[in-house]
Amino acid sequence: MKKVKVHLGKRSYDVEIGSGAAAKLPGLIKKMGFTGPVVVITDKTVNTKTSHITRPILNKLKNDVVKIVVPATEQSKSLRVFRDTIQKISKKTKTHKPLIVALGGGVVGDLAGFVAATYRRGVPLIQLPTTLLAQVDSSVGGKAGVDLPEAKNLVGAFYQPKAVLVDTDLLKTLPARQIKNGMAEVIKYAVIKDSSFFKFLEENIAGAILLKKDTMEKIIRKCVSIKAGIVEKDELDDKDIRVILNYGHTLGHAVEAASGYSKLYNHGESIAVGMILAGEIAFRLEMLSSKDLERMKKLIKKTVLPVRIKGVSLKKIINSCGYDKKFIAGSNRFVLPKRMGSVEVVEGIPDILVHTVLRQYLG
Numbered sequence: 082m083k084k085v086k087v088h089l090g091k092r093s094y095d096v097e098i099g100s101g102a103a104a105k106l107p108g109l110i111k112k113m114g115f116t117g118p119v120v121v122i123t124d125k126t127v128n129t130k131t132s133h134i135t136r137p138i139l140n141k142l143k144n145d146v147v148k149i150v151v152p153a154t155e156q157s158k159s160l161r162v163f164r165d166t167i168q169k170i171s172k173k174t175k176t177h178k179p180l181i182v183a184l185g186g187g188v189v190g191d192l193a194g195f196v197a198a199t200y201r202r203g204v205p206l207i208q209l210p211t212t213l214l215a216q217v218d219s220s221v222g223g224k225a226g227v228d229l230p231e232a233k234n235l236v237g238a239f240y241q242p243k244a245v246l247v248d249t250d251l252l253k254t255l256p257a258r259q260i261k262n263g264m265a266e267v268i269k270y271a272v273i274k275d276s277s278f279f280k281f282l283e284e285n286i287a288g289a290i291l292l293k294k295d296t297m298e299k300i301i302r303k304c305v306s307i308k309a310g311i312v313e314k315d316e317l318d319d320k321d322i323r324v325i326l327n328y329g330h331t332l333g334h335a336v337e338a339a340s341g342y343s344k345l346y347n348h349g350e351s352i353a354v355g356m357i358l359a360g361e362i363a364f365r366l367e368m369l370s371s372k373d374l375e376r377m378k379k380l381i382k383k384t385v386l387p388v389r390i391k392g393v394s395l396k397k398i399i400n401s402c403g404y405d406k407k408f409i410a411g412s413n414r415f416v417l418p419k420r421m422g423s424v425e426v427v428e429g430i431p432d433i434l435v436h437t438v439l440r441q442y443l444g
């Protein structure tokens with residue numbers, strides 16, 4: 082078992098990583114001295130697929146346990162599901178302040194985090210992430226919220242958990258496409274902060290995809306440490322530090338949105354392409370060597386993530402990033418790689434360059 086501490090003064094917490102980490106939940110709640118009701122928020126798929134691990138653990142709790150199961154889709158990150166969840170909690174726990182456990186991927190984590198941040202002006206939260214993306218990224222750092230029809234994550238809060246339990250055993254039921262989805266964010270961490278980690282991934286990606294125990298634990302610990310380091314310096318995302326976590330996301334989001342959030346591209350797949358597009362822009366601006374760009378493409382290919390854009394039109398991509406408007410205002414912003422482990426935030430990239438690069442990788 083590995084432990085990473087997120088240092089945030091009074092809001093500091095531990096992230097416990099390893100096989101069997103979820104079993105620490107009853108002890109943790111006892112140690113916190115919490116005797117009220119425990120509300121477990123989860124989704125339908127996680128509830129079914131992980132019950133062989135989670136049920137015996139929840140049965141050990143001395144507290145009253147209330148389980149709330151939401152649909153296993155992004156639509157659960159909505160104001161409607163948020164309100165329904167709050168109403169259920171209020172009905173079932175009456176006047177007692179509950180502790181919330183977020184058992185699921187990023188969708189459940191963001192929804193449950195927002196519920197914990199707002200119900201009775203804040204109740205304790207423990208994150209128990211079940212996707213690779215949630216284990217390396219969304220469960221740490223305190224961003225919580227829901228989507229509106231206008232845009233994703235439009236309503237939310239910063240609300241740190243009391244602890245995060247990253248149990249690698251939970252990944253065993255995760256479909257391969259979801260493992261790769263998380264792996265795109267893993268590659269992102271290596272590119273933005275750690276060249277030796279990038280090298281480790283080049284040498285170990287095959288084992289990682291197959292969930293080799295030691296490899297996976299090392300990968301998660303690395304990513305969580307990198308994220309913790311960034312969040313510690315910029316908890317509220319107002320110091321231009323946390324922004325580097327958006328590497329690959331500017332055009333990646335545009336590809337994801339242009340595909341209509343369909344089955345064509347999931348988040349990680351669009352971020353994989355987005356990282357290459359940003360790398361190509363950096364190369365053309367003579368910020369990044371062709372060798373480093375090639376290394377990035379090779380690793381993404383090895384992970385069986387897309388390196389080109391297919392099935393989405395250029396027009397749709399440009400429309401979805403609202404890029405033209407941003408460029409006229411002179412305010413587009415890209416996180417661009419300089420070399421493995423180092424990125425820079427660059428503003429005002431000419432739209433002709435962005436369009437040329439998009440065209441180059443289309444089809």
Ligand SMILES: NC(=O)c1ccc[n+]([C@@H]2O[C@H](COP(=O)([O-])OP(=O)(O)OC[C@H]3O[C@@H](n4cnc5c(N)ncnc54)[C@H](O)[C@@H]3O)[C@@H](O)[C@H]2O)c1
Pocket residue numbers: 124125126127130131153154155158185186187188189191211212213214215218219220221222223224225233234251252253254255256259262348
């Ligand atoms: N808060 C943050 O800092 C942050 C960072 C990145 C992403 N996010 C958010 O995270 C969300 C995406 O998260 P995600 O990729 O984890 O998606 P998700 O939560 O939708 O999970 C993906 C799918 O995997 C299933 N699943 C989860 N765990 C499983 C398991 N162990 N076995 C079998 N199936 C399992 C889920 O039911 C779902 O169908 C987005 O809404 C995004 O905005 C938040």
Ligand SMILES: [Zn+2]
Pocket residue numbers: 266330348352
């Ligand atoms: Zn992402």
